[in-house]
Amino acid sequence: MKRIAIQGVPGSYHDIAAHKYFKNEEIELICCNTFEEVFQTLKKDSNVIGLVAIENTIAGSLLHNYELLRESGTTIIGEHKLRISHSIMCMPEDDWSSLTEVNSHPVALAQCRDFLQHHPELKVVETDDTAGSARNIKEKNLKGHAAICSKYAAELYGMKILQEGIETNKHNFTRFLVICDPWLSDELKDRTKINKANIVFSLPHSEGSLSQVLSIFSFYKINLTKIQSLPIIGREWEYLFYVDVMFNDYLRYKQAIDAVTPLTKALKILGEYAEGESTI
Secondary structure: OEEEEEEOOOOOHHHHHHHHHOOOOOEEEEEEOOHHHHHHHHHHOOOOEEEEEEEEOOOEEOHHHHHHHHHHOOEEEEEEEEEOOOEEEEOOOOOHHHOOEEEEOHHHHHHOHHHHHOOOOOEEEEOOOHHHHHHHHHHHOOOOEEEEEOHHHHHHHOOEEEEEOOOOOOOOEEEEEEEEOHHHHHHHOOHHHOOEEEEEEEOOOOOOHHHHHHHHHHHOOOEEEEEEEEEOOOOOOOEEEEEEEEOOOHHHHHHHHHHHHHHOEEEEEEEEEOOOOEEO
């Protein structure tokens, strides 16, 4: 059985993504309150696998998770892209006429802004977790309260779904990274299917330094699917560049890495893995 550390409670989108990625496998969830706690759990037990959100197609990147990943010493072994569909749910005896308040994580609330504007009678209250809101309402028997989260959470906590698919944008996906201690990586991924990598590096503060690196990737036909810059604390106007690349030829990818390394500072490969599936 695989033990998977996630941020959130059962019924959360991290829970759903973990079961989608490890489909047909028996897993045990280790539910953590924060992303920091997820990485601490992996540090304490090198047999634990982690699953963390890294970006959303609407809300953007989870910048702090990039830093946690770089500093942790873990490696990325896979990814999963999950379609995020929100539902509004309440206690079984409640209905639209009795609701006064809706609870959820601020990102989920923002993603359902249009829906909430059509229900001005509901007081909007931010919480730490989507599924945690449903669990809290159920455990405390909070009449008149509704939660916005996955419909799976409603099934799990015995809530009544009032409406599904209330998110404003139906093309709402979150990308999750699967991480582990480097010693575990070889037995958890198929090296023959590797076609994607995440790298991080800094650059000399000189003219054209980034364009030189990008030109080399282009020469080796390496596709940059994402580039994210973050300031280096304490070093004014210097940045770390987190780059996702895809390739068809692993040897050419390694040649490209060898070619750009002398032009960069502290280049680090955060993981090499197969591009993940997208699921509903």
